[in-house]
Amino acid sequence: MLIITIKQGKEKAILAGDPWIYLSAISRIDGKFEERIKPGGTALVRSSSGQFLARASWSPKSQIRARVWTLDEKEAVDHAMIKRRVQTALAKTQPRKTSSTSPQRLINGEADQLPGLLVDHYGQNPGYLVCQFQAAGVDAWKVTIVKSLIAETACPNVYEHADSMIRAGEGLPINSGALAGDEPPLEYEIG
Incomplete structure (x- = not known):
């Protein structure tokens, strides 16, 4: 699964309900090459300390790199x-x-x-x-x-x-x- 790690301090916007994750807020992206280039795949978003923040759709070519589907760790994107x-x-x-x-x-x-x-x-x-x-x-x-x-x-x-x-x-x-x-x-x- 694709994992997006957010820069320290940038998680506040997500937790406040901002559904967009810009490239500038991302510290690191982990996952297989195929996942990193596939538009629309679901990514796990976590804070710089590793805490779950959201599940989001991945957009590798957009300045809005991810759009939040859910802040509920138990809710599957299906x-x-x-x-x-x-x-x-x-x-x-x-x-x-x-x-x-x-x-x-x-x-x-x-x-x-x-x-x-x-x-x-x-x-x-x-x-x-x-x-x-x-x-x-x-x-x-x-x-x-x-x-x-x-x-x-x-x-x-x-x-x-x-x-x-x-x-x-x-x-x-x-x-x-x-x-x-x-x-x-x-x-x-x-x-």
């Missing part, structure tokens, strides 16, 4: 956790039943404990779900996220919109297109 997080976020707001072409935000990244994920709903039910996977961690869990979105909303149309600048900064490929079902019509301004 399919069940991702599904729970999607369910919890969607329980706050369900897709509206209007014909508006303006989006309704369903998942808002760090605020919903899914760092780097934005999901908007367009149109009438079932409508279209437009996702932005803006970080390596959520990109690595894309299939699980899409399946969970479909199961929870009954919306069969899931589209990925890639912000080229953000994904390039994360070292991720720039892809846009349907992940399930149909692409949204041109009348929706996706951006």
Whole structure:
């Protein structure tokens, strides 16, 4: 497993709830070469004294090298956790039943404990779900996220919109297109 050791004094931000771990806060990275270059892998984050701080998604090419998934040492980063997080976020707001072409935000990244994920709903039910996977961690869990979105909303149309600048900064490929079902019509301004 990849282990990130934080510089002395920099753990305060993590413990205060800051979900981003910048390159400048990292003292050392331990793990196999394959783990160090794999975007989206889960890393164990510890203090300079070796104390557990968090589990985070690793992004080897971003200035934000890791994004915190959990501060709970017992919480595993797995399919069940991702599904729970999607369910919890969607329980706050369900897709509206209007014909508006303006989006309704369903998942808002760090605020919903899914760092780097934005999901908007367009149109009438079932409508279209437009996702932005803006970080390596959520990109690595894309299939699980899409399946969970479909199961929870009954919306069969899931589209990925890639912000080229953000994904390039994360070292991720720039892809846009349907992940399930149909692409949204041109009348929706996706951006």
